[in-house]
Amino acid sequence: MRPEAKANINLDALRHNLSRVKELAPGRRVVSVIKANAYGHGVIPVAKALGESDNFAVARLDEALYLYDSLQPKNIIILEGVYSEEDYLKCIELNLIPVIHCLEQFQWLQECLEYNSLGWHQIEYWLKIDTGMHRLGLSEDELEQIILSYQHLESEKISSYLPAVFISHFSCADEKVKTKDQKQIELFKHQIHRLSNLLDPSAVPKSMANSAAILSIPEAHYDWVRPGIMLYGVSPFETAVPSRNGLDEQLQPVMTLSSELIAIKKLKKGDCIGYGATWCCPEDMSIGVIAIGYGDGYPRHAEPGTPVLVSDKEVPLIGRVSMDMITVDLRTLEKNSVAFKIGDRVILWGDGLPIERVSQKSGTIAYELLCQITQRVRFEYE
């Protein structure tokens, strides 16, 4: 036996979740968001499995270049855009689609199209409007300046300068009480309408919906939807509605994280466990030691009581999470005569144990748990 932590990635579940997106947003085109190494699942196998997407999105140019070098998918959107004329040229050369979210990026784009020695005069880009997230995106005044620049162009140049898609991003689409979404939708429409002497606002392609909006705001589906977390089988509503998980949205978990039981100890009443001796046995009892810890990406802040599956039964985490190990209370298994032994596989999240239950007990969200799995974990794709 060689204990190891494993992440099994169920590619059929990933494909199922993509078809669920298409069922929820029929006829809309789908940009599968696979930034941050496909939310920790491994970007290349995930992109291959999501071949039925219309497009992929990553955050940064380097992620796009890696994906392009490995797979040459049709198009890749760069959500944070690029930051030099040289990088715009790279985008043109490889058909990468940058988002433009600030005036500086628009300026570099203009300079690149006017002065490049290769004679390239056109690039496909998406224009991001800030409707309330106040992170990336053009404000009303900044959009005004861009509209003025379009108006100063010679008429034959205008069409090559206009964005392919107008986008915006919701700040609170995952919340239970919907207060901001409608305002953002109205502002988005209003801003696009300001370009109406250059283009037909009803005809320009638009995109607003992340997973939460795909599931809860059909009005915002527009032409392109941009699912991220739901593709990986996780509910985007995990903080607003803690009892909900991906299965409630008819999604299937993609990553199952597991490891092995490496020790079973019989302890006496009053014995305290692990660093800080924070959890003490209330009676004589057995505990299990499992080969997983924060060195594998299991959350250091998981509280006592966080569920773990041993022999397909839920047992609670006890004591502190250390770098390579966690400890669990085995009393319920013993009381119910459930057999367990060293070498048994233990599930930390995934099949049979929604990751949302672990993130809630760890003061974080499933997005973070998925992204922080470390290189020590062996990935298997099935």
Ligand SMILES: Cc1ncc(COP(=O)(O)O)c(C=O)c1O
């Ligand atoms: C611009 C943009 N669109 C879509 C997404 C996907 O969001 P989610 O994973 O919540 O579906 C993200 C993720 O952060 C994003 O930044």
